[in-house]
Amino acid sequence: MSQLELFRKKRKTLGPMQDTEAALDSEACFKLKGSRVTMTILELYRYDYKSFNATLSSTVSSAPDFFQQTPVILSLEKCPGDNFIDFIELGELCREYGMIPVAVRGGSEEQILSANVAGLPSLPPASISARGPEPTEAKAGTTVEIREVEVEVPISANKVITTPVRSGQQIYAPGGDLVVLAPVSAGAEILADGNIHVYAPLRGRALAGVKGDDSARIFCQSLEAELISISGNYKVNEDLQGSLWKQAVKAELEGDQLIISPL
């Protein structure tokens, strides 16, 4: 936090022109930069599992080598706002074909919210000039159109902690996974929008998928937790005592049930 404040302060006092020199002078271990990257936009006209799958598979089969771990941005600007999109399902489909959705652009409030819940941040809509033909003209079966557009992409939201998390400390990884390589003490709390990994004893509270991601999981090397929770479904210490106590485990949701099993 203090690094960020330092960064902001520097910006204020030096102005944008001297940013580079300022960063070189300081002993900060990182700095934040804006950068322009060419990204693939997946422009969605409407979404339903069947036709999306069909269009995606025919698009990818025409150029299978093109889609290898390709980050894409989902543009919802031409998608009707009342079209419910299951972003978790959509994301899994995309990944099956080598595309990795990293953000959404545009869309209705409900769509943006469900995208956020699935771990996809939202970007502001592109300018009006970028608009193409109306989606009503699209033929049945063609639900996507792929174009190259320049956008700013967020850096990875995952967080790695290497020092013990002590009683009274709280660590949150917004929008990503939290990896802890040291013990998490009783009285400490770790939270993530995504998964939580603890490669040491977990003695405090661990809450994964805090924004409602039901697919989030918790992994730990020794289960000694006060509480573990995935997307609001939790178990307290009392419920955790048993054959898996002090064992390496994973925790995941099956429906509303928090299931703990050995690793």
Next chain:
Amino acid sequence: MAEIIVVTSGKGGVGKTTTSAAIGTGLALKGHKTAIIDFDVGLRNLDLIMGCERRVVYDFVNVINGEANLNQALIKDKRVENLSILPASQTRDKDALTQEGVQKVLDELKKTYDYIICDSPAGIEKGAHMAMYFADRAVVVTNPEVSSVRDSDRILGILQSKTLRAEKGEAPIEEHLLLTRYSPDRVERGEMLSVKDVEEILSIPLLGVIPESKAVLSASNQGQPVIMDEESDAGQAYMDAVRRLMGEQVEHRFLNIAKKGLLSRMFGGR
């Protein structure tokens, strides 16, 4: 280069002042110029443990407020050369400790002393915060008991986040675990956490284990740091800890139930 060592714990009554007095005296006995500062403003104790309560004229808060200079307030120990004590004020509260004031005193001490021991008050409020803020190293005093261990864990978190070194992003404070009031036979009976248990929870290097000992109480009441009682197990354990603090490799003692010989029956503190 002077080193500032804070003796802290979170929990009260675990032996911070006893440890400050012992370690400070031990460093001085080893020939290092050492000052011990009592940060427990309002609950002054260090002067009693050090046996200099009748010589207190000015105190730490007087120096901070500019009502006395440092040399007037520092009390030279009569038994050990190189050792001075800066007592706390009994009539004030912790708000009298300002960051600038504390820094000023420490900066001045650093010019002439090798080690500055800051005896922290219990708790995590201002007094404790001021005692640790400028520290280079920390001795975390813990009893083998769950609530003490939990509080030490909390203090370790604060040492990593709310100190000058943490704020400036410098090398973190060097942390040492000192386990006090350890009683091997109670560990054996399952009434007390073992060294291993505590080390596992706190995961910081072990500086020493001080056995539960009658010598500690009688030393306190006599106003003589227990480390000067060379016959006692606690005194010897503190001296081992001081040597480790200075970088020597010393094997840990008093971890197991002593097979009592005649000598240890006569001189042992238990």
